[in-house]
Amino acid sequence: MAYLYRFDVSIGEKNVIAVIYADDDEGAFQHLDVELEKFYLKEPDVNEITLREKKRIVKKSGFILDEDEKGW
Amino acid sequence: MAYVKQWAENEKLNKTEIAKLEKDGLKIIDDIPYYAENGFDSIPKEQWDLFKWAGLYLQRPKEDGYFMMRVNVPSGILTKPQVETLAGIAKDYGRGVFDITTRQAIQFHWLEIQQIPDIFKRLEAVGLSSAGACGDITRTIVGNPITGLDPDELFDTSAIVKEVYDYFQRNEDFSNLPRKYKLSISTNLKNASNAEINCASFTPAVKVIDGVEKKGFHLKVGGGLSARPYLAQTVDAFIDPERTLEVAIAVTTIFRDYGYREKRHLARLKFLIADWGVEKFKEKLEEFTGPLPSKGEEPVEEWNAGYFYGVHDQKQEGLKFLGFNVPVGRLDAEEVFELARISGKYGNGEIRTCNSQNLIIPNVPAEMVDELLAEPIFERVTINPNSFMGHAVSCTGIEYCNLALVETKERMRHVALELDNRIELDVPVRMHMVGCPNSCGQRQIADIGLQGMKVRNKEKQMIEAYEIYVGGTLNAGGQFNEKLKGKIPAEELNDVLVNLLQYFKAEKNAGESFFDFVQRVGIDTLQVQLDSILEPAAS
Structure with a gap:
């Protein structure tokens, strides 16, 4: 079973x-x-x-990346 | 009674819907004997999802072939033979693990496919079932765990819950719903069934009709948590208790026939209600039921979140019901056998489960209460738990769940133990811990919600961490908690919470609840406080 993972990465002064x-x-x-x-x-x-967050990879999977509306 | 699947011709149906049209979820129950005979490898992967309709999920990692099973316990009422049967299943097949869920059901782990037929047989022999405990179907019905005993309930709902549950159980007219579907039926005046977070809830109401005060229900629809939480809204209708099943069928039919089936993530009833509004929903409902009287009054008291600790009078003279704490909802099979024995000796053998993951022993004569409480098991499963342990809820966590990022059940237990050792408050603070954003542990309605994540720091050390949410409730229609900024490493969680709660203790008014405190001081003030707590750790 594979997963799609969502990370916050803090690099220097910014977040990716x-x-x-x-x-x-x-x-x-x-x-x-x-x-x-x-x-x-x-x-x-x-x-x-x-x-x-992680999601199961089925045939379709994904995340929305929005600075203001992160969904958590 | 056959019905026409009006959605069958829709070309935009999602794949799960297409699969459900090809094979109804309940049909997997007929296939299980074959798979049991031929082993886990004989189950085609594309059939795995259908096992939900039999109340079975594959544990992580799925390929290992261990199942979680959920057993329906409508209104949380269990007889002695039922309790003993459940304990026997946990002991013989489930490595002794016996979990009470946040919807009053029972869950087992570590089950293997060849064991399932015998488990089904044992459940059936005592009138229990796991059918429909998971999947796109009417789940177990949450109810007042002290119905029939409760001096404060509007009327006894046990027969109504049974009637509605029996109607939907294995009913193929309603086994292909767009998504999971959660009902609650209760007239407990303290909203013990958490009405606002169910898809549809029957809640206590009174209305004067033709000069006579009638007791009945209001109907709330469109609630649900998960990643996009909604609180159920009240339909402008008063429902005669005798029409509960008729209305439940109508609501479920509307969901079945008008609920969304193109996008699975928008398929819960809450999304239909969000689009329609309760006025349009009522119009549709009345197409099935005919005109319903407008709503009456709601004789509600303060929300009790499903907690019933202590010894309480029943409506039956001389009898008591006793509410016990089950730390994070988990019992060992031997403990369950012991509870059944005790309930049989001192009460009538019944045990009631609560959506707070706790349990109740009812029907104990007042003169036998002290003797019962002297039984050794009640040192752990206690009637007067320490405050934090007594109000701690957690999801399953990484131990069994494929999507959890962190450990929750044991961590929540340790956090509660530590807080009880280090701080004493004049009000309970309800804490819920979850291991991912899906919130199976109902994080959004907690006084303090703790949401887990994994963090790797500059030194490449991997740690588990939590974010804190404050101010959730289901009082007065409900409100979800809000996030405070800042990640708390798991090892610092106890200290940070102690500090935050010491601030609460110092600044609160006598008897002020955590929710009221958050409303009074505001999120910004609490954020400043948390920042100052985290500062020394960060520097």
Whole structure:
């Protein structure tokens, strides 16, 4: 069973929302590191990563990313 | 009685709906003997979801083949043979785990497919069933756990709950609803059934008709929590108790035939009510029932959140009912056997379950109360629990749930233990802990809600953390709690809560409830307070 994970990533002074596909929580955190390294030219100064929610991956799954209406 | 599935031709139906048209959920019950005979691997994956209609969910990880089973307990009323049967199932098949849910049902874990036929047989022999305990169907009916005993209820609802439950049980006319469907029926004046968070609720009402005061129900519709919570609204109608089943059928038929089936996340009755409004809903209802009298008065008292701790007079002279705390709703099978023995010895063998995940032993003669309370089991399952332990609720959490991010049941128990050791208040504070945003532990209506998440810090240490929500209630129609900013590491949770509650204790008026306090001082003040509590930890 795979899941879609929603993270809050605190980088320097800003917060980024990240969505990761993985089989388990630990794998999701590990792959988030990979994606962060791939995305930013310079290795980001990550203060904190928060796993907020996970959803089962069926044929369709997703999250809405809205700064003002985060749904929690 | 066959009916026409009016939605069948809709080309936009979601896939679950299409599957439900191909095979009614209740039909899985006929297939279970085959799967039991041939093992878990014989169950096609696409059939897994249908097991819900039999009251069965796969535990995490699903591939391991262990089931959770939920057993319906309408109005929370259990006889001695029923209690013993449930204890036997937990002992023989469920590793001894016996959970009372927030809708008065009983849940087992660790069941395997080959055990299910025998479990069904045992349940049926004592008039119990898990059919419809999960799935898109009428679930167990929540009711007043002290109905028939309650000196303060408007009238006894036990026969009404039974009539409505029996009608919908395994009724294929109503086993293909758009989504889960939760009913409550109670005339307890303290809203013990949490009416506002059910899809449809029958609540106590009186109305003078032709010069005579009639006792009956009001109807509230469209409530429900989960990630998008709604509070049920009152329909402008007065319902004669004799027409309860007729109205329940009408409400359920409207949901079945007009409820939304294209988008599963918008399919609960609450979304139809949010769109229609209760006026339009009443018009549709009256197409089924004919004109209904307008609503009367609601003789309600302060909400008791389903708590009944202590020794109380029954309406029957000389008899008492005793309300006990079950820490976070979990008992061991041996404890359940012992409770059945005690209830048989001192009472009439009945045990009642509460939606506060607690239990009641009724019908105890006043002169036998002291002897009963001297039984050793009541050192843990206590009649006068410490305040926090006595008002702590939690979802299942990461132990069994696929979507939970953190541990909840044991953590909530430890938090409550610690708070009881460190702080004493003149009012109870209801705390609910949940492990994800879906809120199975009813986080939104708690005085203090705790929602879990996983956090990895700069040093790459992984911790569990919680956010705090304050000020939920179901008094006066209800209000959901609001979030305070700030993540609390699990290991600091006790200290932070103690500090926050010490502030409450210092600033509150005598007898002021936590909800009233939050209303009086405001969220901003509490946020400032929480920030100052968190500051030393952050620096």
